[in-house]
């Protein structure tokens with residue numbers, strides 16, 4: 001395996017067992033994510049995008065097949081080790097923000113640092129700095145209900161960045177936003193990539209997917225195409 005591969009999935013199958021019914025969400029997926037890459041995952045609703053993200057980010061174990069994180073097979077790790085990897089290596093951004101409503105923006109961003117055992121004053125400094133970086137310096141004490149959708153998603157991005165993870169995983173991060181806020185969040189994600197973060201993003205908007213270097217297309221739990229995105233000329237005015 002080349003040295004710079006962070007996540008590698010081999011013949012991943014995920015079947016949800018609903019008693020009488022079995023749902024075949026992933027039907028043999030091979031996937032590699034290299035350090036510094038930006039990959040979009042596209043596909044119709046129900047094609048397995050979220051399941052694939054969850055398996056790749058070790059939230060879910062596959063029914064069969066193997067996922068390697070930094071070359072280590074997850075089948076050999078217990079749930080504690082997987083939780084540790086999630087906490088340190090991967091930052092999550094969700095379509096529905098998933099912030100804690102009774103906590104301020106700053107406290108939400110401090111939360112993953114608390115799980116990592118970072119002392120309080122360091123947590124506070126780090127949270128304030130990241131909220132400043134995402135353009136929310138004047139909103140650090142606001143609760144999610146006191147913020148716009150775009151601002152909430154900024155807080156969620158800041159929270160994902162708190163532990164300085166290797167990878168940012170985003171599941172339809174602009175899906176609940178108006179087009180202007182969506183563009184701002186997309187710009188933020190592009191900037192993170194420019195600054196060296198590895199990005200894995202699910203979207204069902206082709207235009208957003210084109211921001212990645214590679215687009216993986218899913219259908220019925222299988223990868224049906226992988227497109228390398230040609231970079232447009234950048235006009236400097």
Ligand SMILES: Nc1ncnc2c1ncn2[C@@H]1O[C@H](COP(=O)(O)OP(=O)(O)O)[C@@H](O)[C@H]1O
Nearest residue numbers: 016023025043044045046047048049050051052
């Ligand atoms: N927790 C679950 N239990 C049972 N079935 C599920 C679960 N999550 C997803 N599914 C089913 O698996 C398939 C893939 O779902 P999902 O990965 O959410 O697709 P997408 O994100 O592309 O819409 C769908 O048929 C969905 O109904």
Ligand SMILES: [Mg+2]
Nearest residue numbers: 049050051171
């Ligand atoms: Mg989904």
